[in-house]
Amino acid sequence: xxxxxxxxxxxxxxxxxxxxxxxxxxxxxxxxxxxxxxxxxxxxxxxxxxxxxxxxxxxxxxxxxxxxxxxxxxxxxxxxxxxxxxxxxxxxxxxxxxxxxxxxxxxxxxxxxxxxxxxxxxxxxxxxxxxxxxxxxxxxxxxxxxxxxxxxxxxxxxxxxxxxxxxxxxxxxxxxxxxxxxxxxxxxxxxxxxxxxxxxxxxxxxxxxxxxxxxxxxxxxxxxxxxxxxxxxxxxxxxxxxxxxxxxxxxxxxxxxxxxxxxxxxxxxxxxxx
Numbered sequence: 449x450x451x452x453x454x455x456x457x458x459x460x461x462x463x464x465x466x467x468x469x470x471x472x473x474x475x476x477x478x479x480x481x482x483x484x485x486x487x488x489x490x491x492x493x494x495x496x497x498x499x500x501x502x503x504x505x506x507x508x509x510x511x512x513x514x515x516x517x518x519x520x521x522x523x524x525x526x527x528x529x530x531x532x533x534x535x536x537x538x539x540x541x542x543x544x545x546x547x548x549x550x551x552x553x554x555x556x557x558x559x560x561x562x563x564x565x566x567x568x569x570x571x572x573x574x575x576x577x578x579x580x581x582x583x584x585x586x587x588x589x590x591x592x593x594x595x596x597x598x599x600x601x602x603x604x605x606x607x608x609x610x611x612x613x614x615x616x617x618x619x620x621x622x623x624x625x626x627x628x629x630x631x632x633x634x635x636x637x638x639x640x641x642x643x644x645x646x647x648x649x650x651x652x653x654x655x656x657x658x659x660x661x662x663x664x665x666x667x668x669x670x671x672x673x674x675x676x677x678x679x680x681x682x683x684x685x686x687x688x689x690x691x692x693x694x695x696x697x698x699x700x701x702x703x704x705x706x707x708x709x710x711x712x713x714x715x716x717x718x719x720x721x722x
Contacts, residue, residue, distance in 0.1 A: 471504060475510060478664050483507060484507075484508050484515070491505045505527060506532075514702055514706070515706070516704070518556040522553040525549065529543070539573065539577065541574070541577060545588075548570055548589060551589075555595050567590070567596060568589075570588075570589035571586050574586040590610075590627075591626050593609050594610045597609065597634075598630065598634050604638065606630065606634040613627050621662075622666070625658065628648075628650055628651040632651065632676075636677055641676075642681065644673070645677035645678065645681070648674045668693075668701070668709075688720075
């Protein structure tokens with residue numbers, strides 16, 4: 449759930465010349481195996497409570513998860529979290545953001561109730577903060593809630609959270625994209641497929657407007673939303689085209705074991721078995 453962008457200087461300028469600059473560049477280029485190797489090397493080379501060692505572990509977790517090794521990614525987040533808490537403080541937005549990233553791996557492992565509880569706690573903690581980043585973190589935590597509720601079949605609750613979060617976050621950015629996709633998922637779950645298709649088409653437009661490095665973590669997600677909406681309307685050939693595009697893109701970017709690749713394959717199997 450890496451939605452945040454620093455204020456003032458660009459993210460690139462903040463990282464340039466630091467020990468994690470190469471790791472960040474590899475990750476944003478989608479070279480996840482190289483990013484992971486570089487990040488773990490940086491983490492090993494730094495003192496235990498060095499801030500860059502902690503940030504390197506964060507990148508290692510992100511890159512590991514992007515390769516579909518979700519259990520290993522979660523273990524790396526669990527290794528990084530104590531370091532973030534010591535270095536930045538348990539209530540700092542960077543520590544809370546790490547927990548938000550970690551919650552994404554809980555969903556990928558099917559631990560939806562844990563994700564729900566963690567995201568609710570994060571939303572409460574962020575709402576008490578004063579740092580400008582806290583408002584973004586609150587919205588990101590609500591997005592995690594939307595996903596977890598949808599996964600538990602609680603689609604009406606997910607819809608309410610998604611609509612509230614979108615109403616409070618009007619920027620045309622990646623956070624709006626994932627919220628809109630979550631809304632489409634909740635509508636599909638309620639068999640409101642025409643409404644879901646409209647939201648998925650809006651998400652597609654937003655996705656195409658984002659810079660490439662911001663789009664990459666959501667590879668295949670729009671096509672999945674479109675496929676499910678089309679299938680719900682009985683438009684199976686069109687749905688299969690979108691599901692195939694999602695599966696091919698996810699397999700190329702993340703590998704066969706990533707949760708989104710698996711979801712796309714499951715949808716293809718469902719279409720072909722109908």
